[in-house]
């Protein structure tokens with residue numbers, strides 16, 4: 001394919017299926033096979049543009065299989081993407097995920113251009129709290145350090161002492177060396193962390209609009225109906241978590257599968273996560289409630305292509321916010337990934 005072909009609307013051409021034979025075989029296991037020929041021209045054009053631009057594409061585990069397996073160079077949970085951005089050599093990063101993830105990449109790689117294919121890809125947790133809310137919390141609890149979940153805006157991160165993800169929340173909280181910590185904004189993750197530490201947590205009332213939909217009754221019904229083990233993300237309610245065989249972050253769920261090798265598992269989390277794991281664990285039968293994150297699903301092959309073609313939707317953050325948010329993110333990176341599985 002030449003440069004001008006890559007810039008035009010991608011169209012099917014003979015030979016494409018052969019060129020991408022291993023990917024076609026993989027995708028046909030993960031999505032309906034009739035979708036694959038529709039995606040392939042876009043995947044091909046994106047890979048071409050990516051090379052021309054010297055870009056790196058990072059994709060979160062909740063991205064659709066055609067993005068996760070088709071065009072991403074780096075994949076993983078929000079901690080893995082933050083770590084990759086901090087270590088990235090490329091000058092251009094396309095973040096296939098939600099806005100707070102692209103902001104974290106920009107804060108950790110401020111000299112790089114970070115593009116988000118759809119700037120409206122938000123998060124109910126990130127929009128549940130503002131920088132002013134954090135200042136008010138600090139005023140109410142003087143001297144108490146603030147640990148914020150990565151699912152927050154850059155402005156909230158700048159008001160925080162440290163950031164965590166679900167992969168290291170307990171360890172980051174304990175690394176503060178305080179008897180009491182303000183933990184925000186996810187109340188369910190906060191309760192789950194509180195159950196694993198002696199540190200007293202002051203919580204905010206945010207929830208994830210996807211994980212908050214699951215109920216304990218549904219989990220019990222799923223277990224009976226499918227005779228299955230159940231794993232759940234700690235953004236689910238405490239009642240749901242109490243019904244699960246394992247509770248863990250996006251990455252911990254993958255390690256649990258490796259260790260337990262269950263015949264069948266119900267994934268109480270975002271639906272694409274199970275789609276992407278099916279490639280790694282073909283012997284496992286996944287029961288996947290098709291709860292999709294509407295924000296994650298704003299990212300498509302079409303808008304990835306447009307953003308690389310037109311170099312559009314750049315993340316910009318005021319330098320003073322970057323400096324303060326960076327200090328909080330650096331504390332998280334110093335703790336790293338230390339889950340107990």
Ligand code: 13P
Pocket residue numbers: 076077078079151165166167208235249250251
């Ligand atoms: P991870 O930190 O596990 O990647 O999760 C991010 C997220 O948005 C979960 O809903």
Ligand code: SF4
Pocket residue numbers: 098122123124125126151208209210211235270293294295296
């Ligand atoms: Fe935010 Fe929930 Fe979507 Fe994750 S799944 S990005 S926490 S709304």
